[in-house]
Amino acid sequence: MTTAFLILLLPLVSALAILLGVKRNPGASALVSVGSAGLCFLLALPLLGADNDAAGSFTWLAVGGLRLEIGLEVGGLARGMLLVVTLVGLLVHVFSMGYMRDDEAKARYFAGLSLFMFSMTGIVLADNLAMMFIFWELVGVSSYLLIGHWFQKNSAAEASKKAFLVNRIGDFGFMIGILLLWGSLGTVNFGEMAGRLSEGGYDATLMNWAMVCIFCGAVGKSAQVPLHVWLPDAMEGPTPVSALIHAATMVAAGVFMLAKMAFVIAVAPTAAGVVQHVGALTALLAALLATQQADIKKILAYSTLSQLGYMVMAVGFAGAQHGGAAVGEVAANSGFFHLYTHAFFKALLFLGSGAIIYACHHEQDIWKMGGLRRSMPATAATFLIGTAALAGLPPLSGFWSKDSVLALAWDNNPLLFAVGAFTAFLTAFYMTRLCVVVFFGEPRGGGARGAKEVAPVMLAPLYVLAAGAVVAGFPFAYGWFIGGGGAGIAHPHGGKALFLTILIGLALAGIAAGYLLYRDREEEPFPLKALADKLYIDEAYLVVVRVFQDAVAYVAKSVDQLLIDGLLVRGSARLAAGVGGLLRGMQVGNLQGYAFLFGLGVVFVIYIITTAVR
């Protein structure tokens, strides 16, 4: 039993223990879950410096020419990701002890968190696509359970269902992609696949198709356009869940998977183009939508979408060339760099919003808050640090990682750089709007007036994450997360001064605009209904589903009943009735007789015919 297996299995044990008995004692359930998360974090720490790639494997399923393994590898980006997952996971567990203290179904909540930690660790440590897919589905179900934690609310029930179904649509493509790779390369192990590809002789068109299909999985899980619609709704879940699953870790799994698949992206230029453009489009669209939301969690959700778009775009450049050298690993590293800095500051912002929502008695509308910097100074200070990091102010972590992402676009594609830079401006703008409305001015609602600073158990995680949001971008930190050696991260190759001036200038402009436009406002001064209503994309999908799925389903059902039943069965029944008069007066008594005759007759017929044939 290697350490990696232990880290994988501990949360599963915790979830099972709670399900099978500890659940009768909610307090103990929380302790079991938090304890397992803490232990996992401690166990993961020494793995950072380890250089053993394979951490054990066994055959999960073998029949005929098929062999699927459960194998762990702790190498490359998996080390950094493991640390992100266990650290943020632990902090969210601790925060939840405060946030969910009075919840009726606390045991179920912590069982769900443990199940999530198990599933997420599985994705991080998987050494092959089949295993990754297994855990990919399992994070989906833990997300479903946690979004639907308050399932008695119609909105939460709908949101959890939507999240699962939209992800399944992405996974439909993901599975096709896995099968295409398996069919052509004969393996789904990451290392072996890379080996086969380096030998050459693969079909380039097929690789493009396979990568586009696999990307569908990331589009679902990382909520990229056009499958982004589930993530804002997923905010129906408890806020710590939003921080852990729908900001820091699970939604980033798509990016992590793409980064692991960078060696395929590198040989699939068309697919790489798709990845870049979908990422850029998501970054821009979500940032636009974020500027008009009134729900504090929805703003952060759209912000998450937008930042995930950055990461996806970055990894998409794995296929790009620069000065004759393949960007490959550098692009993957840059995407991952933004992934883990984002994990810190976005988890911070979500937990901060959780503290605010908790203090304001479950008020989520920013226009009913206001003035909270006086009543909740510690929360406000950490929240502002998170905002500055997200807006990309130097020297905070977001500045370094966002620069690294945009440097790829700067070098390779001016249009995508323009989109990314404008998104950076919007990011600074909508986050400033949020902070100005929530923390400044006067309280505008009862909840905000009565708000008090939250308990230390909830503040402590905020402090840790705020520290991370400040320092995570420094070289020593990315040495830990990405590894000091290797290809490193992207830097702009030419016009470095201009590049930095543009980005810092845009961030400052966004902050200034947000502050000037939203200072001392009582309500939204520039209502743009289309943006506030999410550009009616959800409604459009609803129509599509109604028309194409439900209508087709209804037609199919009618056909089923009329045609197949009517013609085939009733027809044959009438035929039988006409011929033998056997079915006249369909009574149960007759049925018995018929059944008996049927049995006898069958035996008799077989006997007669078989002897006759001979």
Place this chain on the structure above:
Amino acid sequence: MTLLLIIFLPIIAAAAIGLGAPARLAALLASGANLFLGLVVALVVALKGDGEMHFESARQLLDSPELTLGFGVDGISATLVLLTVIVTFCAVLVSPARVAGRGEGLYYISSLLIAAGALGAFCATDLFFFYAFHELALIPTFLMIGLHGHGRDRVATAWKITIYLGAGSLVLLAGLIALYASLSPAGGATFDIAKLTELAAGGEVEPGVQAWIFLVLLIGFGTLVSLFPFHSWAAPAYAAAPTPVAMLHAGVLKKFGLYGMMRVAFPMLPEGFREPLWAGGWTPEDILLVLLLGNILYVGLVTISQRYLDRMLGASSVMHMGYAFLGIACLNAAGWGGAVFMMFAHGISIALLFALCGALRGRLDTLEMSRLGGLGARVPVTATLFAFAAFASLGLPGFANFASEITIFFAAFEGALGGDAAGLGGLQVATVLALWGVVISAVYMLRAYRNIFQGELGGDRRPDEVSPLERGVAVLMIAVLLLTGFFPNLILNLVGPALGLPH
């Protein structure tokens, strides 16, 4: 001897009940003993692991044609025996202790006879008894739907399934006779499956003739498995059937058609599957791929539009048969292993769902899903059990259903695109389309769960929780699904050695 005991124990118990023995006790004893014996058989076959027939017994009844009451199991039949004894035990447990009307005797007798018929068919080494035992199991199925079924239309539904499956059986019989006639050599006609398979390997039957016989068998067996478009008997029949009958037929007996394809059609018509029916025309393979997509996509959409839980479950079981056919159509060891595993997984999960559906039926005034809602707050244990069953059925990793489905999907692509093979073949295209069914399953299962258990309360219903007994049965079946889902090799190592394929 062990197999004879397994097959005839339920018949003896049924006879004893007919003569006045306490029905529930006798049925429980017989099915409990069978559960133990079935486990022993599966364990022994797994440990031998040689792909041969075990526990063989034979009593020759006729010389010419050679007709033998013979039984034996290899890994494939042992898996299905295991499925049968588990589902039978659970079905007997959830049967009501008291039945109004004609009494519980018939209730338990029927379950036992269905089990005996299924076991006999799965273990028979003789074509005649293979067929006859299945017919034996059908009769109590028809009767129970007519006598103890639910709903006003139960008699009409009973007739419908009787006519439908009767017609299917006759088509099958015609195919079997054609097969038998074409294979029988001049002197020594035989019904022995192994000998017939040997004769078939001799390759004396024209490939074109093989294709046509194959098609007839496909329609015959297919009707029994509710292959599209011969499926419309299934959903109403399962909705009307008493709970144990629905569990046994959907879970066990329906697998007979798939088993027959693997045991009879493919081995005895080794070239029939891929031979064009006429020059340059469709092969049975093409037809099967289209029809199984009918099961997965068309019936999948039909399932989405069902309003009643029982009908939805019935339609869903039709849909999932498409995946089993897909595994068989792969025509490689992984595909067939996946198909047998799928039969096992689906058998347990659909029996579990029908058991829970039966529990809900007894406690609610309606199974119309849109009129329910929020019951998870009232009956959390029932809701949790149903959630496990629903997620198993929609193919969540960790449950056997997922493991078997992914085996089939990978099997369909095994070596399909490497080397010189360029582009997708018909099987791969069908698999890609079939994958959309994974989305469809999630839609109807999560909708059902949402509409029944989540959201605000629909009406003021205060149903009781499941009884401890029902809860135990459900937990047993969930445990089986999880165990074989976490460790699929438990089943695949049992099946694997037996997968000698015609090609």
